[in-house]
Amino acid sequence: MEKQKNGELSRMFGYAGKFHVLTVLGCVLSGISTILSMLPFVCIWLVIRDLIQAFAAGDISLATGSAHYAWMAVVFAAASILIYYIALNCTHLAAFRTATNMRKSAIHHIVTLPLGYFSQNASGRLRNIIDDNAGLTEGFLAHQLPDLTGAAVMPVAVIILIFLFDWRLGICCLIPMGISVIFLKQMMGGDNAQFMGKYMTALETMNKEAVEYIRGIPVVKVFQQTIYSFKNFHAAIEEYEKFASGYALKCRIPLTGFTVTLNGTFVLLIPVAMFILSGVSGQAAYENVVLDFLFYSLFTPVCATMMNRIMFASEQLMAAKSAVSRVDEILQEKPLKEPEHPLIPADASIVFSDVSFAYPGTKEKALDHISFEVPTGKTVALVGASGSGKSTAASLIPRFYDVQSGSVTIGGVDVRNIEKQELMKRVAFVFQNTCLFKDTLLNNIKAARPDATREEVLKAADEAQCKDIIDRLPDGLDTLVGTGGTYLSGGENQRIALARAILKDAPIIVLDEATAFADAENEHQIQLAFERLTQNKTVMMIAHRLSTIQDADLILVFKEGQIAERGTHEELVALNGIYSSMWKDYQTSIAWKVGKEDEQHD
Numbered sequence: 001m002e003k004q005k006n007g008e009l010s011r012m013f014g015y016a017g018k019f020h021v022l023t024v025l026g027c028v029l030s031g032i033s034t035i036l037s038m039l040p041f042v043c044i045w046l047v048i049r050d051l052i053q054a055f056a057a058g059d060i061s062l063a064t065g066s067a068h069y070a071w072m073a074v075v076f077a078a079a080s081i082l083i084y085y086i087a088l089n090c091t092h093l094a095a096f097r098t099a100t101n102m103r104k105s106a107i108h109h110i111v112t113l114p115l116g117y118f119s120q121n122a123s124g125r126l127r128n129i130i131d132d133n134a135g136l137t138e139g140f141l142a143h144q145l146p147d148l149t150g151a152a153v154m155p156v157a158v159i160i161l162i163f164l165f166d167w168r169l170g171i172c173c174l175i176p177m178g179i180s181v182i183f184l185k186q187m188m189g190g191d192n193a194q195f196m197g198k199y200m201t202a203l204e205t206m207n208k209e210a211v212e213y214i215r216g217i218p219v220v221k222v223f224q225q226t227i228y229s230f231k232n233f234h235a236a237i238e239e240y241e242k243f244a245s246g247y248a249l250k251c252r253i254p255l256t257g258f259t260v261t262l263n264g265t266f267v268l269l270i271p272v273a274m275f276i277l278s279g280v281s282g283q284a285a286y287e288n289v290v291l292d293f294l295f296y297s298l299f300t301p302v303c304a305t306m307m308n309r310i311m312f313a314s315e316q317l318m319a320a321k322s323a324v325s326r327v328d329e330i331l332q333e334k335p336l337k338e339p340e341h342p343l344i345p346a347d348a349s350i351v352f353s354d355v356s357f358a359y360p361g362t363k364e365k366a367l368d369h370i371s372f373e374v375p376t377g378k379t380v381a382l383v384g385a386s387g388s389g390k391s392t393a394a395s396l397i398p399r400f401y402d403v404q405s406g407s408v409t410i411g412g413v414d415v416r417n418i419e420k421q422e423l424m425k426r427v428a429f430v431f432q433n434t435c436l437f438k439d440t441l442l443n444n445i446k447a448a449r450p451d452a453t454r455e456e457v458l459k460a461a462d463e464a465q466c467k468d469i470i471d472r473l474p475d476g477l478d479t480l481v482g483t484g485g486t487y488l489s490g491g492e493n494q495r496i497a498l499a500r501a502i503l504k505d506a507p508i509i510v511l512d513e514a515t516a517f518a519d520a521e522n523e524h525q526i527q528l529a530f531e532r533l534t535q536n537k538t539v540m541m542i543a544h545r546l547s548t549i550q551d552a553d554l555i556l557v558f559k560e561g562q563i564a565e566r567g568t569h570e571e572l573v574a575l576n577g578i579y580s581s582m583w584k585d586y587q588t589s590i591a592w593k594v595g596k597e598d599e600q601h602d
């Protein structure tokens, strides 16, 4: 993976676009607000000094400046709050824009990636990276970054105040701050600097496994299992717990040191003040030391608060840096390579020439030197045991993956030399699991061809035998389906998928186990829809139900990534090999089923 040249912060600014100016402005304002927030302490000190001096002189009316200083304190405090409010508005605006742009960039990029990327990266993980990480960055830029800038101004202000009042007491304030930085470094530096990346990976894995677990809840319920049967989820929780508690344990001592040091400033301040007092003589000098001590007493908690803010902001900075890197990881994934000189296929024939393919990250070949031809308008059926490579072969036609050796051609052109849009126009793919978006049925079917009219959608739905579904739904074609919408059965979902494919009217149809989830009634309707869909098309079809493929022009029997047998139904039955025994098994199962039904009718 290409290494990012710029730091994470500048990449965050990159996402903000022109809005990054607002982040900078917000940080500057936050710094000004911090300085202003210290001035009331100076004013209060001046009020106290005025009062003490007047009191010592025995005439309280001499404290003429007190009211003035008190008002100044109010004005500075109000100005500090107002400026901080404006600062946060600026940083929030920029943060919202940054997070939105991060999400948009990732989502726009993701749709350009080969489909195979999604089988390697679970949806739970991707959602976590895109959504949660953008949220994390938003929180950091909106709140912690301006606080961090404000906090960075603090030591400078303390140093100035050291010279303004008593440098010895000022140093007493600075020493704990300095020591607390050492503890802070222990918490955030060394091995712990890598912690946030590992922690977020553990969190992503846990999210991914949680999604898998929730998807599998029906299995858990039906088979009376417990969470422990989902070992991966359990392991992910334990891994997460290991990181979280491991980090907490590592931070135990430095965090205690940090808190104690910051809150223990008085341990230094009081003896040093007493030491200074022992060295002065005269009431005025005595009063001055007490007044200076009072100032630092007031000021110490402000230093502690600031250092705490720095600590939380530093932690958030680690998280935000890691978040940006994760989103960048997605953006660096290579999109599907577009051909430099795209070619147009002459027809809808498909040719696999000596194709071999192994899934990314695996050594085992899912397809091993596969060759076959499907002339335009003909049907090829792929059969074979589970895991024999049928779906893999089908997925190479629309370039869900690219072959590693050999070639897949459509109309004489290698699919890698066909423009993505052109390829998608030519191939309609009906998946094993049909995904319906949370939208109306109309829009779900229209996804295949967004410019289709309502009439065209209705015609396609009718041809896909969806009329009964539309009539049954409360708002017909305008009924909301998909997650949270009206429920459709597996077979009904597949008929909708077939309606989509009919509407698309692509010359090549790839059907992946289109009847797998259907009951008898649905299967009959799917069969009718399928016949309509495949008229005059080149068809590649994967089916376990041998009844649906007897008329195929070519049947390929897959075994461990290779084609073990090929021919028409009759030829393969006569061959007395794998297909013939599959066919016998199928015949037996049909006979058994018919026998059962007869028994029930008797």
Ligand SMILES: Nc1ncnc2c1ncn2[C@@H]1O[C@H](COP(=O)(O)OP(=O)(O)OP(=O)(O)O)[C@@H](O)[C@H]1O
Pocket (backbone or CB within 6 Å): 119, 120, 359, 360, 362, 366, 384, 385, 386, 387, 388, 389, 390, 391, 392, 393, 558
């Ligand atoms: N995304 C993937 N990553 C890694 N290996 C995979 C992936 N998808 C499939 N495989 C492996 O590739 C081989 C072929 O799988 P494929 O899904 O093509 O078989 P299939 O014949 O279609 O099986 P089924 O009938 O069960 O769908 C199997 O060993 C499978 O485990």
